[in-house]
Amino acid sequence: MMLALLMGGLGLIVGSFLGLVSLRLPRGEGVMLGRSRCGGCGRPLKPWRMVPVVSWALSRGKCSDCGAVIPVRYPLIELAAGAVGAWAALCFPDPAHALATAVLGWQLLLIAVIDAEHFWLPDALTLPLFLSGLFAAVALDPANVQSGLQWSLVGPLTAPLIGAAVGFGGLWLLAFLYRRVRGRDGLGGGDPFLLGAIGAWVGWAGLPSVLLWASAAGFAVVAAKLVLRRPVTSADRLPFGVFLAVGAWMTWLYGPLGLGALG
Structure with missing residues (x-):
């Protein structure tokens, strides 16, 4: 529980950074340089106005200088990142596995936010x-953990490299066939790269589960629209990267469906 609290607190801090990146990256702005500023008046934010969640709540979601509304997306991203950190620690009591899991979850969260808002999966996120x-894969390999700094790369890298190749190649082929048959794109250009990157984490054996989770999440969104009597057509666009992120997270935490937990 103590590790979960620590990881959750770290997640809140990371979430503040993720909110900044999700705003600046689509605009083509630098994400590492420059102070955070109010979107209304442009004034740099004081340190006490950048405390995750708390600052937003105390200011009632408004800038104290100009009164501009601070979008609720920022505390929501911070809370989500905090939940990812705590969830990772609860699933993996070992600090190294918990940290690796949280890093995966934080990356997937950022990818999902940007794809949901912009239908965009940039290489700047899928490559990392x-x-x-x-x-x-190398750092968590049991043999490498026991040997200290004398790491072996060949064995631990085999599964993730195969997973990346299968993930990218499979989805790229599916997108290619859809385009040839239907005469239009059915997947975004970044989706194969995302599934390839996910394959590096879950291996080739986890990819079917990723797609099953992703499909279930997509169907849930469509079902919710139908329940709410929202129009649903074959031309509707869905951010598939969001659903792939959900599938990757669930598969990493609980293993490939029907095959037991991941090693």
């Missing part, structure tokens, strides 16, 4: 997800 999956 792929590389972090390779690093996690």
